[in-house]
Amino acid sequence: MDVISIIGVSRGNEYSPNHVDNDAAIFYKVTEELRRLGCEVKVYAEKDFVEQGVKGDIIFDMARDKVTIARLRSLEDEGALVINSAYGIDNCVRKPMTELLIKNGVPHPQSFIISTADEYLENCYPCWxxxxxxxxxxxxxVAYATCKEEVENILADFRKRGIPVAVINEHLQGDLVKFYGVHGTDFFYWFYPSPCSLSKFGLEKINGIAKGIPFSVEELKIQ
Structure with missing residues (x-):
């Protein structure tokens, strides 16, 4: 029986703010499981994967760098099986993700996409x-704002840092739920990030500790 060869591309530390160890643990757990199943797995950092021109028929990744994603997209177009798909990663960036949510009628907070050079004219506060x-x-x-002045200050900071576009989301008070699922399988896991310590920047504290407001897990899966 032929050994299945797989390429793994880890995530650059700069894309795991306050979660370097957690993200690395996920990546290497997947690597260990694939090797346990008899696969040959070669692991590359994002930069090495690009600079060395690595190719493979099967690639799994946690990439975030734009150059890495472009390389993965090219290999995917040539027929490689890429998990996570470069196209999926691109669609999870704020602007395209918001556009897709609006286009497909997926329930989400009221949202606006604006150039950071423009004035914010909507009356939607508080907001993110x-x-x-x-x-x-x-x-x-990611910043929380309660008035127009705060929004304009945040947009000014974005402009100063060379960020051309912003997504503004209505703030909804209630329990924050995070979930992970794989389409077409029975894998679905949800949890409250508070009181857990699984936070990038501690912003979950704005909504406070989860109160356990009832909701339908089955409906969440459908959405």
Whole structure:
């Protein structure tokens, strides 16, 4: 029986703010399980994967760097099986994700996409102002605002840091629920990030400790 060869691409530390060890543990647990099943797994850091021009028929990754994702997309287009898909990673960036949620009628807080060079004219407070061109890398990439002045100050900071677009989400008071699922399987796991310590920047404290408000897990799976 031929050995299945797999390439693994880990996540750069700069894309795991306050979660370097957690993300590394997930990546290496997957690596260990694949090897336990008899697969040959070669692991690369994002930068090494790109610079060395690594190729493979099967690739699993936790990549976030734009250059790495472009490389994965190219290999995917050539027929490689890439998990997580580069196209899926791109769609999880704030701006395209918000566009997809709106286009497909997926329930979500009222949201606006604006250029950081423009004035914020909506009357939606409190709200969250998030960089729209990338995942959050530093605490200032996601900020809570209660008035127009605070929003404008956040947008000014984005402009100063070269961030061209922002996504603004209505703040909803209630329990924050995080979940993970794999489509087409029975895997689905949800939890309250508070009182857990699984927080990047501690912003969950704005909503406070979860109160256990009832909700339908089955309906959440459908959405």
């Amino acid at each position: 102002v998030k960089r729209g061109d990338s995942h959050a890398m530093v605490k200032e990439d």
